[in-house]
């Protein structure tokens with residue numbers, strides 16, 4: 057037998073090029089669109105954060121370095137908005153998730169008319185967000201909506217007034233609207249994940265003597281965990297950027313008690329027309345969300361490695 | 364034991380009823396306001412159903428406002444966006460699902476990061492970029508912008524559907540004589556139909572609701588979409604709530620119809636892939 | 641039909657080598673069976689022949705033409721997957737005709753090809769059904785049908801029967817054998833099933849750890865295994881092994897076991913006296929006799945219906961006997977056994993056969 061040094065086999069250049077470029081060809085159209093319509097404007101938008109851009113001031117536009125960020129450090133309204141964002145995002149995600157999970161579990165059981173019920177409870181998702189906001193603002197208005205009267209009757213309010221104008225309660229208005237609007241998203245994705253769990257697992261666990269709670273903890277939750285992680289991550293990011301309901305229902309008031317960072321940015325940009333400052337705030341929000349996402353991804357990674 | 368089971372079933376149905384009521388009550392209120400005559404709007408504001416109902420708001424909205432134009436524009440924009448996004452996301456989702464390549468993680472990171480930036484901040488740069496191209500004040504411009512916004516999530520969604528389809532099938536097709544692209548088109552895509560329906564639905568409803576860019580990129584009624592049109596009720600008719608809610612009810616119809624049509628596939632489709640992440 | 645040549649083919653996934661240089665020549669019309677433990681690279685080799693996996697180095701030729709850089713679709717081979725990989729959204733007929741439709745074959749030709757394949761496999765009444773509405777055995781047939789309608793140069797099978805129950809497997813095995821006699825197509829067949837390997841193969845390729853251990857007819861592998869791995873892998877229950885030293889006695893040679901007993905064997909060349917060796921004997925070749933030279937304790941008696949497996953302990957090591965003799969059922973606490981010389985296998989320290 058002849059022994060030749062084994063040269064690593066190289067296919068012809070054309071084939072190698074074709075093979076290597078295939079995934080890029082598939083993703084190119086989407087990428088081109090995202091880069092052109094989102095990334096480039098995003099970079100431009102970030103550059104505004106370091107410039108003085110005021111729409112009504114023709115002499116603005118100059119490069120001012122970190123001035124906006126220095127101002128931001130002194131801006132009490134911003135820190136208030138940051139606290140409100142935490143509150144708004146945390147409560148919305150938690151409630152949407154909890155009720156979405158319960159709804160998914162309820163719908164996972166077969167019963168007569170399930171298809172119809174499923175269609176009905178998912179309907180809020182199809183309602184345009186600002187219409188949802190308007191509608192909920194109506195419902196909270198004691199003159200034209202029933203909610204304050206019901207809350208009063210239940211003893212939750214000491215008078216049937218509009219909670220949207222009560223500084224201590226106002227945030228609950230948009231949160232309730234957001235929960236109503238967002239439950240279907242969680243329910244749909246969690247229901248899909250639930251239905252993908254092999255049924256015989258439950259049967260095996262039942263035979264092993266696990267009760268319903270144990271079955272939920274030892275089978276359902278671990279199976280749902282990846283879905284939960286990714287949906288909670290995405291929803292958190294979305295909701296903290298989601299100002300529609302707040303702008304429509306309270307416009308940040310009363311006394312800035314419902315002002316979140318996203319609505320504050322909106323106010324800065326479109327009411328005060330200070331795009332530079334608004335961009336600086338947006339950049340800070342972006343960094344915070346990035347840090348948060350990385351924490352979640354890391355957490356998930358360590359969980360996966362342990363499991 | 365038996366009565367315990369009955370109790371559980373009862374609790375289950377009751378809980379479902381609570382959810383249905385919670386989901387539908389605000390929509391019911393929308394409908395109620397839209398059929399309440401103007402003179403009763405405030406005097407019977409908190410009654411569950413007005414003592415007199417009227418369809419004049421609907422008549423006005425359909426016959427005497429620009430609403431039909433808004434409606435048509437919205438239908439075109441949302442439909443086109445849904446189709447464009449679903450096509451692009453199918454391709455890119457397939458790439459993420461089936462290939463390992465160097466830039467994969469960068470692409471995922473890019474798509475995630477674009478979700479984190481407040482869209483408000485993109486308004487000015489996008490306006491500056493589109494206006495020399497003549498794409499402001501045009502439905503095409505809106506479709507392009509909405510497509511870009513929705514492609515990342517739709518890509519992740521489609522990827523999870525593709526992940527649920529065994530790779531064997533493409534390999535069998537490739538051995539049968541197909542190129543990878545033919546296998547994708549003829550074997551894999553037909554199997555992701557529920558997933559495609561789900562993606563279409565998500566994107567359609569998202570585009571249907573979008574207000575900010577519709578407001579900023581469009582001036583004038585000709586290319587305005589329905590959410591913008593709803594706002595015009597505020598200024599033009601000194602907040603005619605009845606008409607506004609009637610328009611709102613009308614605007615809900617296509618979104619709801621579409622949603623009802625695809626919701627069956629939604630869960631079924633997501634089940635096939637399950638959003639495993 | 642075609643010959644397939646595989647020349648020093650290697651495969652690595654990233655830095656991990658999976659195949660360490662495989663050489664194999666498959667003749668036109670031959671039925672080759674690949675066997676080996678899980679993870680030894682059988683599927684990888686098959687998929688490289690199909691073009692589903694890149695070849696890291698080496699060369700694959702079909703009918704003498706190098707195919708390394710050809711896409712699967714241009715290799716003109718068919719493959720039957722373990723999962724069958726039927727297209728769920730197509731009827732049985734459409735599944736079978738897909739490859740011909742891709743090649744833009746004339747309608748009448750497709751119809752006749754599908755028709756004759758369906759008849760051959762007994763699928764005629766099922767042609768309009770979707771795969772979902774078929775039993776496992778029927779799906780398997782459709783997968784076969786999809787492969788044969790195109791009359792490809794070669795067939796590749798990756799454990800095609802492993803999802804079927806024993807009886808169906810037996811039946812399909814016979815059908816595959818008939819089909820091969822009929823079509824005479826070059827075939828490569830991966831299996832874990834000994835009987836499938838022995839009955840179907842013209843030649844068996846035994847693989848282990850990404851290296852081909854032995855290539856030969858089923859009986860060659862059974863009678864003269866090239867090394868300890870093949871000896872232990874082929875045959876069921878597996879061959880017994882005893883450690884010992886090769887000794888040359890006056891009239892012949894023998895293996896001295898740990899207790900000092902010398903088992904006589906024919907003289908071997910290529911091995912020196914006192915070399916450490918392994919003695920191998922198949923359970924079915926051990927003879928139970930009262931005058932046997934070794935004594936072993938009986939641990940377990942397993943009747944299989946066809947025969948009886950005795951699990952023994954010989955010098956404290958497990959040892960098996962297979963016999964057709966029903967008397968073995970009542971074998972006492974101890975039995976005496978003999979090893980007929982012509983059935984003994986000797987392997988050197990490296991595990992290679994010495995004759």
Ligand SMILES: Nc1ncnc2c1ncn2[C@@H]1O[C@H](COP(=O)(O)OP(=O)(O)OP(=O)(O)O)[C@@H](O)[C@H]1O
Nearest residue numbers: 653656658676677678679680681682683684685832
């Ligand atoms: N895509 C891959 N990436 C990394 N390693 C792989 C990949 N595919 C297979 N391997 C490894 O290559 C080796 C051979 O795999 P292969 O599937 O060929 O085994 P096999 O002999 O067919 O086993 P089985 O009998 O279980 O099917 C295994 O160790 C496996 O872990």
Ligand SMILES: [Mg+2]
Nearest residue numbers: 682683684798
């Ligand atoms: Mg294998």
